[in-house]
Amino acid sequence: MVGRFASRLASRLAAGLALAVLLGTTLVLAGLSPAQAACTCQDKTLGDHATAADAVFSGTVRESRNAEPEGGGGAGGGGRAQRQVVHVVDVETVWQEDGTVVTDTVRVSSPRAESACGLGDIEPGTEFVFFAKARENGFQAAKCGGSRPLTTSFESEVVAELGDGRAVVPDDERPPVELTPLDTSAPGSVTRAAAPGAALVIVGLLGLVLVRFARSRRA
Template sequence: MGTVSALVRRLLTAALLVGAFVTVGAAPAQAACACSGPQSTLLQRIKAADAVFTGTVTAVSRPDGTAPMASPSGGLGATEQAIEHEVTAETVYRGRVDTPEQTVTTTPRNRATCGLGQLATDRRYVFMVQAGGAAAEPVWTDNGCSGTRVATAALVTQVEDVLGKGEPATPPPPPPAAVLTDVDTSEPTPLSRAVAPGLALVLVGLLGLVLVGRLGSRRG
């Protein structure tokens, strides 16, 4: 009987240890990324975005000017700063994207916050972003839930089905060149000088008449 009781105690102890191990091992696991709000489907993300455009990432940096550091797992750690991407925009479907040069900021890759992390340079994306920064130079942001993803043909077709074919992101035309005209800076001609040539002609005419009159009287 004592042997059976000891065996039962050992089994219970082993079960408790296994349960504790499973509980401790499960604690560090993060919840799956879940974007809240009206952005669960692609259609809803397109409609919720302040701007939608295609573009290619040309450069990546952090706000402090240093290059982002990848974590050993291949992504960016949750403590890393937001990442700025210089983007050459191509086709604009929505939003005020007046020039090809745009800036898109993403958050570090984190399963709990849905961050996108660092986007790949020289890769084309469909940017579904929210407006931020100064009005004169908007900085577009994607917190991981906006919908930015690689620009596949299927995705571009879906966007065009909702927003149309879009417009090219062309720079505004340069202002017209100023036409310079010469300004006469010389002093105005005095009245006496302006009248002198005419007066001289009148005097010559009078003298001529006098001479003709005298010649006529002599002949008479």
């Protein structure tokens, strides 16, 4: 009897332990925030990324800096905010700049956490290709937007899709914008504009009078 009771007790304890483990695992998985979940990017072509981007350029990352979190995570802000990192980039080649201008040095911000599909911390001196969105103080880029480290094979893909690109023009070497001056003088009066036509009418009438006068004398 004692052995049978001990066996049943052990079975119940094992079942309870298994249920507790299962419930704990479920709670842990349910408690994961989106920022903790793995980054999953949709399968898109390089052309799709270029179409969605305001600018496509390559450059060398000079440094990376912490930035204010987005989403109101500062003092007094509510909710969770994504920590941002700003990459200072020395631009080398520009393939596309729709509605914006890529200068020789730009700032590209991105979520710090790679789980949030950010670019993370980029080692200074790394050559990178950015498919970026224009922002007020620079650009924004993410892993799912097509940005990635520059390699020979990836550069060949970009060139095949977007052409050879061009070298960035420093700000102090950009040609000044030439403006064509407009004639702001006051337009001539109606009398002045009509004077040539009136003179022709008078000359015509005098000619007609002279012709009639000559005919009357012959008669």
